Amino acid sequence: MPRRAAAAAAVLAVLLPLSACGDGGDGGGSTDASGKIEGEITFQTWNLKANFKSYFEDVVDGFEKKYPGTKVNWVDQPGEGYADKISADAAAGTLPDVVNVSPDLxxxxxxxxxxxxxxxxxxxxxxEYLPGAWKSHQIPGTEGTYAFPWYLNTGPLFYNKRIFKDAGLDADKPPTTYDQLFDDALTLSKESKGRTATLANVPTIEDFGRYGVPLMDKEGTRFTFNGAKGVELLTKYKKLYDAKALDRQALTATPESTGKKFLTEAVAMNPGSALDLGKFKKDAPGLYKNIGITPQITNTGKDNMYVMGVMVNTRTKQTPAAVAFAHYVTDAQHQMSFAKKVAIFPSTQGSLDDPYFTKQDGTDDTRVRVAAAKSIKTAVNYTPVLFSEQMKIELRNGVARALQGKESPKEALDNAVKNCDRLLKQS
Structure with a gap:
């Protein structure tokens, strides 16, 4: 997912001049999807053919049988360089009719x-879709929704029950809000005399969103995470850092390093997946028997989710067929079928009520799947679609300066917002 959420700077650089020319994207195509569903279209996916070739061939066959007179050409592009491929095709006028995209793309x-x-x-x-998923492909400052929501992903939070118990905390009542998290983290650090941190990660833009911080104005013209609520969050993280409740290596942490910290019981909480449970069972049985699974920490009552979508090119010559196929591949039946082949979640209404996502069977995969599915019904994509990788670096650098005491939380976030706004204008 992190790679799929990468910034589409190359796409922006090539495509924004097109919009400035006033093309409007209607070069020969039609926005009317009410006509007869017929004709030939091309469907492009993003690094899915290697593992799911037969699944997509079945989807294409099913659509062509349902709508005689249609033909779908399925193409798949590698994960690396996908944004560059999209920008090149868009500039050349060869963008496929139906395209697998993420919100930033x-x-x-x-x-x-x-x-x-x-x-x-x-x-x-x-x-037919979950409200949060449908809204995920909307762009601030622009009216409309620009892709069908497809598969979703999220993850619960793992915590070490033994560490909680040793600190005198109720291991069956893990924190659910940030205030509870900060209180428990300070207690854990105090009781362990600074030897055990609760978290191994600095706050990201998703954390600011889950904390309830307004991230961007509605027009999509400036970032706002340097407001009072944002400063409050970073100030609390600074307190954790000073109390050794935040791991000392958090400033340079990677998903791999934080996972190792949790595996060795050096930190009390960490996000993860069913694959991690299997690793714990094999490599750290002591940790495995004390594993707790809880939803993400949030003040908003809504978890963060990652989402993929299926977009229709306005320049397609077969708008009814392209829209029909984009809907077909993302409808409840096909999303449910796909979800049972890979660890993702459908974005369609009612799908998450299926026993596959609600009933425990004693396996590790199901433990995590059920926990994540419970939260994803109301989850949202907190990362602004205009928040690029460069902007993420600016925020991370600002957070680091604040935690190290080089700048106050207010100064650090003000500078981060200033730099992010500059990058936004450049795009």
Whole structure:
């Protein structure tokens, strides 16, 4: 997921000049999806053919049988360089009719007029999807929804019950809000005399979102995470850092390093997946028997989710067929089928009520799947679609300066917002 959430700087650089020319994305195509579903279209996925070739071939066959007179050409692109491929095809006018995108990739395409507004062309389908998922492909400052939501992902939080018990905390009542988290973290650090941290990660933009910080104005013209709520969050993290409740290596942590910290019981909490449970069982049986699973920490009552989508090119010559296929591949039946082949979650209404996502069977995979599915019904994508990788670096650098005492939390966030706004204007 992190790679799939990468910034689409190359796409922005190539495509925004197109929108400035006033093309509007209607070069020969039509935004009317109400006509007869027929003709030949191309469907592009993102690094899925190696593992799911037969699944997508079945989907294409099913669509062509349902709609005689249609033909779907399925192409798959490698994960590396996907943004560059999209920008090159868009600039050359060879972008496929139906394209697998993430929110950050669809944003520049929508601004360039190349992504079909589904609120206008296919709004009747909105009720089939989870509200948070449908909204995930909306762009601040632009009206419309620019991709069908497809598969979702999220993860619960693991915690070490033994560490909680040793600190005199109730291991069956892990923190659910940030205030509870900070209180427990300080207690854990105090009782362990600074030897055990609770967290191994500094706050990211998703943490600011889960804390309830307004991240960006509605027009999409400036970032706002340096407001009072944002400063409050960073100030509390500074307190954790000073009390050794935040791991000393958090400033340079990676997902791999934080996972190792949790595996060796050096930190009390860490996000993870069913794959981690299997690793704990094999490599750290003492940790495994004390594993607790809880939803993500949030003040908003909504977890963070990652989302993929399926976009329709406004320049397609077969708009009815392209819209119909984009809906077909993302409908409840096909999303449920796909979810049973890979550890993802459907974005369609009612799908998460299936026993597959609600009933325990004693296996590790199911423990995590059920825990994550419970939270994803109301989850949202906190990362602004316009928040690039460069902007993430600016925020991380600002957080580091604040934790190290080089700048106050207010100064650090003010400078981070200033730099992010500059990058936003450059794009």
């Amino acid at each position: 669809v944003a520049p395409l929508a601004k360039a007029g190349l992504a079909l507004d589904l609120d206008k062309a296919a709004g009747k389908y909105e009720k």
